[in-house]
Amino acid sequence: MAQGIWIVAEQREGELRKISYELVSEGRRLADQLGQPLTALLLGSNIKEKASDLGKYGADKVIVADDERLATYTTDAYAAVIAELAQAHEPAIILLGASVQGKDLSGRLAAKLGAGVAQDCVEFSIDNGSLVAKRPIYAGKAYATVTYKDSVPQIATARPNVLELNEPDESRSAEVVDASFSLDDSQLKTKVVELQQEAGGKIDLTEAERIVSGGRGMKGPENYNILEELADLIEATVGASRSAVDAGWRPHSDQVGQTGKVVSPNLYIACGISGAIQHLAGMSTSKVIVAINKDPEAPIFQKADYGVVGDLFDVVPALTEQIRKLT
């Protein structure tokens, strides 16, 4: 019978990504509820030394698949290796990150294993031995609580920045084992040609702790520098509303909302954003929301923890100045 919880750790260029620790932390809680072991899968090249970190966050065992062809994520290689390992070990649950990588991998893996997958979940529990997952639908305008039927394993992806991180326990260590797998070159059809990093190496909106976002009230692309100044000071990433993106002021990768990114930072500062429903859907799980807007009737104020009625061109630079004084 299928047993145990697996999490698929995520690395880029040999460094574990934060979602990996979030997955181990959640996996630990679920494993304790089930009374079953927690195993982390780590795929990469020369990656074994990272295994001990996963142990400190709660993994009982780390299975390391070390191969040059796994250095950079490709759907073909990762799905083939994880499916082979899952068939050999039969875990009951596999959790992945709802990152770009995890969302690409989950469906492929589910299809290979004939299993169900719940994508982009924000809450997990165990009921009667089965995984129960809560996930936003309509970009967060509603939530669906789902479970699995005749699904071995039960696959789910977890939204980054939502699950609680465990404190690493330096005294904990995981058993580290080498994976045995057969990866045939004929299975590898796609090839990564290059990774173009964004200038400045800024943190992606989906992973950002803080976001400063600008909408139609910014009046033009040239004014985003006042948001960037504030963002630099508080280590935030700059986002935008759909109207700002559709106007061509900001790249589409900056868009927050139903047809953009769904974000959950600790702090979301909305500047000159009225709060269209499709925007609110994408950011209303932020922990603290600040709205700065001229229009006291703007719907964004209904969602904001702190509202400032005023001209963002006065308030934002003043806020930057005040925060600079505090630090």
Next chain:
Amino acid sequence: MNCIVCLKQVPDTETQIKIAQDGMSVVTDNIKWVMNPYDEYAVEEALRLREKFGGEVTVVGVGPKRVTESIRTALAMGADKGILVDDPSAAGSDSLGIARILAAVIKDLDYQLILCGKQGVDDDYGVVGSVLAELLGIPQISVVVKLEVSEDGATIKAHREVEGGTLVIESPLPALVTAQKGLNEPRYASLPGIMKAKKKPLDVKTVADLGLDAAQVGEGGAKIKVLKLSPPAEREAGKMVDGETPEEKAANLAKLLREEAKVI
């Protein structure tokens, strides 16, 4: 170069979502149904490839009769033909079930490229494309913002959005890509296009026509079961920050963020 576009019909993004009495579904009265926004990019990209390489664009949808309207929209944009799988036994399918139906439609077609939207903006799963690619045994590249097809039409190079950057991936054809906003600017259907679309072929099929067992699709074949739907947690009304001048308001806000919210 023959392209297939998988199309879903969803509520318009401006729709207020209300949960039905049963707690298991959303109220669909007065919903404005539209083509899934990400599928528009998929249709547009397929049309551009046809303009460059020739061939045909076939649009495939699964769902009730109303989905015909969205397929007609794609035909009015310029797609050549449509196929709709309209069968009550398909209702309640999960991603796996929908992908099985699409795979059954597509497997016998002559194609080089399949395009899907990166996710439906209703259920937000984003899984059907990759399951479909696996069922058909072809490579996938998801969340694509730029697509280049080699002159000989044998390989593609796709730019996919990842956290903090863009990955460039090469793949042989046939392959499946999922479209992200930014891939292109979808065209509007022209009036002559709308007139022409009415005469374009649109086949309606059932699950049995596809040789699929009804038990493999619909609620019966689903591996994911919805237990309930719930509204998002209401955010408590926040406070308006006082101050006579912008500077005062900013000072008070900075203080609240530091001392009360503890986020800076």
